[in-house]
Amino acid sequence: MGIIQPKLNNFFYLQIKYHLQNFESYTIKLSEILQDQDLNPQYKEDLIKLFKLLQMQYKEELEIDRYEFSIIIILFTKITLEHKLEQIFCLITQTGILNFQEFFWLTQSFVRATCKVNLLSIPIFDQILKITQKMYQQMRKDIDENLMLIEVIDYIKSNSEISQFILQFYKIQTYENAIRQQEMQLQSYIKLFVQSIGLTRKYVNVDQLTKNWNMGNLDKQHQQYLISLMLKQKQNKQKQTNFIKLSQFLHVISNYLAYIVNDIENTNSLSIDFITYLVYAQEEIIITADRFEKIKTTLCKERQFITLHMWMDYQCIQECNKFESQIRSLIRFQLTYLKNQQAGQKK
Known part of the structure; x- marks a missing residue:
């Protein structure tokens, strides 16, 4: 996580009063940022800290790159990814279209600002240029063609590496990345179940599951906790006391991974803003505002x-959610399980 992120989230409430477009210069002073701002002491402290991280020496006064500052403010503002990218585009153009030089300018500002606020080494000019050219050509085969905002949005959403990067440093998640990461990791757990099920084909022995789990390259930190949850899913009519059904396994693991892929830094503390991504990773449904509030209140x-x-x-565990959640898990992931099972039989 960015070292100043928890406080920078508050910038959503700052309502910065100067225009980010039509800059008269490429730099900005701290006095300009704070001018006419009615800030409480904490917000002011956050802005000063951000300024110091971005600052560079210009002549006799301390100034920072205006584009770097603007991009950081936009990225930490609580708006959608699409809106963030639109605002960043607007630093250069109002048309939603960029040429390569303009795209490079914004990319360079983004990279430099990200490195500064996270105390990372800044790549040299040629390295940033090479990365920018590669991204541009993946979006537009001809580097002489202009780039549209929607193309950048689609590219970021579909690119796993970039999506994980902005999640780590800016806590910006997308529905596409949440479900993509969950399904990628789920493959390994389904293979574990297939390998452990033996000849019964309906239940997996807990001891065998634990043994195979310990031998594999899977998370062991929550192993016993997850297995205990699987056993708690057992129905009264289920006589086997030391066995776990596929539905119980998928229900627990899919919910576990829905959380893990959002908690990329393993903090065990997700913002309530992530509720919508937790549910989407589990159900592949974008929840309504009413359901969001209901979940937030109960959860x-x-x-x-x-x-x-x-x-x-x-x-x-909660009875009001358990059955419906279990059914959705089984419907969503049983096809993936069957494919893995068939692949295992062919070997």
Whole structure:
């Protein structure tokens, strides 16, 4: 996570009063940023800290690159990814179209600003140019063609590496990335189940599952916790006491991965803003505002964060959610399981 991110999220409320377009110069002073701003002490401290991270020496006064500052402010503002990218485009143009030189300018500002606020080494000019050329050509085969905003949005959403980067450093998640990462990791767990099921084909022995789990390259930190949750999913009529059904396995693992892929830094503390991505990764549904508020009230109560255990308890333990969540897990992921099972039989 960016070292100043928790406080920078507050910039959504700042309502910066100067225009980001039509710059008279490429730099900006701290006095210009704070001018006519009615800020509480904490917000002012955050702005000063950001300024110091971005600052560079220009003549006799401390100034920072105006584009770098603007991009950081936009990226940490609580608006959609599409809106963030639109605002960044507007730093250069109002048309939603960029040529290569303009795209390079914004990319260079983004890279330099990201490195500065995270105390990372800044790539040299040629390295940034090479990266920019590669991205541009992946979006537009002809580097002489102009680039449209929608092409950049689609590219970022479809690119796993970039999506993970902005999630790590800016806590910007997308529906596409949440479900993509969950399904990628789920493959390994389904293979584990297929390998452990033996000849029964209906249930997996807990001891065999644990043994194979320990031998594989899977997360072991929450292993016993997850297996205990699987056993709690057992129905009263299910006589086998030391076995787990596919539906129980998929239900717990898919919900677990829905959380893990959003908590990329393993903090065990997700913002309530991630509720929509947690649900999407599990159900592939964009929830309504009403359902968001309902989940937030039940799941978070008065807290402003979500832990793994809070999420798993909500989805896998609470009776009002457990059955419906389990059915959705089985419907969504059983086809993936069957494909893995068939592949295992061919070997």
